[in-house]
Amino acid sequence: MKSKLIEMLESRKEEIIEIRRYLHENPELSFQEEKTAQYIADFYHGKDVEIQTNVGNGYGMVVTIKGEKPGKTIGLRADFDALPIFEETDVPFKSKNEGVMHACGHDGHTAYLLVLADCLIQLKSEVAGTIKIIHQHAEETPPGGAKSIMESGLLDDLDAIFGIHLFPFDSAGTIGYRSGYAMAGRTYFKLKIQGVGGHGSSPHSANDSIVAGAYFVTAVQTIISRRLNPFDVGVITIGSFDGKGTFNVIKDSVELEGDVRYMTVETQQLIEKEVRRIVKGIEEEFGVNCELTYTADYPPLYNDPEITLFVKSTLENTNDPDIKEIIEGPMLSGSEDFAYYLEKIPGCFFYIGCKPKGVEKAYFNHHPKFDIDEDALLVAAKSVAQVVCSYSE
Template sequence: MKSDLMRMLESRKEEIIEIRRYLHENPELSFKEEKTAQYIADFYKGKDVDLQTNVGNGYGIIVTITGGKPGKTIGLRADFDALPILEEAEVPFRSKNKGVMHACGHDGHTAYLLVLADCLIQLKDSIPGTIKIIHQHAEEVPPGGAKSIVESGLIDDLDVVFGIHLLPMGPSGTVGYHAGYSFNGRAYMKLKIQGRGGHGSSPHLANDAIVAGAHFVTAAQTIISRRLSPFDVGVITIGSFDGKGTFNVIKDSVELEGDIRYMTTETKDTIEKEVKKMVRGIEEEFGVACELTYTPDYPPLYNDPRLTAFVAESLRSLKDPDIKEVKEFPAMAPSEDFAYYAEKFPACFFYIACTPKGVEDPYFNHHPKFDIDEAALLVAAKAVGQVVCSYFEM
């Protein structure tokens, strides 16, 4: 089956690119991907699969390919939402939806998986098991689509789940992997500080909310530097401080919003505990009242070490001219809601390098000039196809 699959994928390289370009021209934001979901569902019409739409809290789609023999069940996931970014990439298939762009590669994820799934459907009689294709909505905006798909119960029978991400971290043909904690988890924080306003000449008669807020901004960084081990990863970013007032008036209240990142669940718990403790201290120290909203979003993404080692070995054994190098990548600072699948099932989320040809300093994901070498799409299809075939052979 493996050799047949690789030949089929090679013959459909241009189709994968064509699908990617169509999706790139027609991006839709998270939870608003109605037309994209319809395009995906239409792709499977008339094919010998079980198709479930509107899965989870949005436009999620699950396609079940039942093989000719009983066996293990594999999940393959690709996301399909875009970002609120005005595209600046100089490509002939630029976004037609002004202010919305596929700046993270989800168009490529969907394109490769559609064609790979179609090839697997044609080979289904040779498949000793079941494959569930998960086309996931809303990866970019919490609460995301993954958690609701996991909670739907429709993929409870998975033995493993695989996913990939296009990253401009090397030339096309490079596949990366990382075992253990691989993407940061994140939390959202909003802090409203209610003080007592007053005249700028008489601060002793007021409780200055700006001073309390400024203290929190600075003091919060000591959570990272003094409460975490030097070997742990944690970030607290205060991205918004809304305290605009008048120059000679002591501000009555301020609102802050922050982004918290962490690489392990233990670090997550430590940061949350310390933030809440610090807020209580500010209330006491400055005589203000604080209203804290602290919402954990995506958990850290944990790649099963044994499964990741299997993926790396499987890809190295392929000896395919399109897959030139398989190497370890570093852990990633961003977050990824694939982490919800990895919390429930043995999982491996690996990376397909896609730096455009001739570019030494590529624009990274989420940049308005983000672009890929489209040769990486066939690499993605072959790499995931190889992993699927190898897993069924175990």
């Protein structure tokens, strides 16, 4: 079966590219992917599969392929939402939806998985076990789609789950893996500080919220430098400080928004505890009232060590000229809601190199000039096919 599947994928490389380009031209934002979801559903129309649509809190879809041989139940996931970015690439299939762009490779994820799924459907008589194809909405925008799809119960029977992400860290043919904690968790916070406004000449009769906010900006960085173990990873970013006013008026209130990243649940808990402690201290020291919104979006992504070793060994032994190098990648500070699947299901999320040919340094994901080497799409399809076939044996 494995050799047949690989041959089928190779023969459909141009189709994968064509699908990717269509999706790239027609991007839709998280929770608004109605036409994309319909395109995916239409692709499966008339095929011998079970299709469940509108899964979770949006346009998620689970397509179940039941093999005719006994075996395990495996999940394969690809996301299909885009980003609110004005595209600046110079390609003939540029986004037709102004201000929306597939700048993270989700068009490629969906394209490879559609064709791989279709090939598996055609080989159902040789497929061992059950394969659930998860087309996921809203990866980019919290609360995301993965958590709600998990809560649907449709994936409760999975023995393992696999996913990939296109990253231009290296050329097509290079595949990266990371065992254990591989991608950071993420928390959003907003702090409103309410003081007492007044005249700039009389600060003693007011209570300056800007001073309190400025102290908070400095103080939270001591969590990373003085509370976190130097061998742990954590980042606190203040992305917005809304204190616009008039030069001689003391602001009565300010709002700050920020982003927290961490590689373990323990670090997540420590940072939250310390942020809340600092906020209470600011209230006491400056005599202000604080309203803190602190929302953990995506957990850290944890790749099961045993399954990750299996993926690594499988790909190293493919003898496939398109799969050229398997490398251990670094921990990534970006976040991914695939982590919600891995909280409950053992699995592996690995990386597919897609750096465009002829460039020394590629534009990274989420950049308006982000682009890929489309040869990476076949690499993604073939690598996941190899994993599926080997895991089912």
